[in-house]
Amino acid sequence: MLLLSALLVLGGASCTKVKRGEYAKGSATVFCDDGFRNAIQEEIEVFEYSYPESSIIPFFVSEQEAIDTMLTDNTQAIVITREFTKEEREYMKSKFKRVVRQHCIAIDAVALITNKNNNVQSLSVSEIGDILNGKITRWSQLAGNDTTSIKLVFDNVGSSTVSYMRDRFLPEGKKISDNPNAFAQKDNASVFDIVKKDRDALGIISVSWLGNDLSDAKKVPVDQRYKDYQNQNDTIATELTTEVNVVKVSNPTEANDFNPVAYKPYQAYINSGEYPLFRKVYMISTAPNSTVLHSFYSFVTGFAGQKILMKTGILPYNSHARVVELK
Secondary structure, eight states: OEEEEEEEOOOGGGGOOOOTTSSOOEEEEEEEEGGGHHHHHHHHHHHHHHSTTEEEEEEEEOHHHHHHHHHTTSOSEEEESSOOOHHHHHHHHHHHOOOOEEEEEEEEEEEEEEOTTOOOOEEEHHHHHHHHTTSOOBGGGTSTTOOSBOEEEESOTTSHHHHHHHHHHSOTTOOGGGSTTEEEOSSHHHHHHHHHHOTTEEEEEEGGGTBSHHHHHTTSOHHHHHHHHHOSSOOEEOOBOSSSEEOEEEOOOGGGTTOOOOBOOOHHHHHHTOSOOEEEEEEEEOOOTTSHHHHHHHHHHSHHHHHHHHHTTOEESSEEEEEEEOO
């Protein structure tokens, strides 16, 4: 087991002080990439408990849909894996008189998962690239004598997870869906369910769907969870699910002396960069001050909001993490 000891450091929007009931009344929407559904649902539940006259209505969509919705001024808050460009910020200001705030809230890992009966326990970055590009098509090319085809399973084609893997591993203009053994699903939950049932599936999923800690936390009443998230002195142990195999990933390069050691996407290894498949997560808001969405933005980027993200398996951006060995 790994223990992650984290010191969360407040900065940016998290410095905003919002008293109970002040600026936190009313309702608003937030559009979020489906990969971060679990995290944002918990953020909303605890925020609404803290501010009972508030209501945040989430829509879990593809990353591109979230961006398009903000660019048409049909929402004032989104959660995606890139910042708005200078041109997008200027467009929002000139077209809708909106000031764009954006804050990196987390570092997310893209995880690979296999069925519990699959023998493949680890992959190198180069092997992952060969799978996506169709050079490796059968499990026997990786381990054992299983000659069945690798079924590459991912969420919808507009998701941030798919965009990350495409940009990282494929030539410009090529899509993961061009691979004849690749199958798109509607969301991360569908990817997880297929891998649990299909021995030949290789799933691509956000690590926030794989942590057990949030599932355990949800069994605790929200008032107690709120108190726990305010505690600045405890240590959090994050265990990954055992319902599927979470694949270890290695990245032997000249920079690390061709180190062949493979790592699972634990928060400490995301923080150190030893787990190589990671990306930043941003919350972007055009909500004015004194609105419920601005209060929610401040909450997510503040201490309690960052602590919630840690429970999901994502690494909060405002943190310093270290691994503590359990004897």
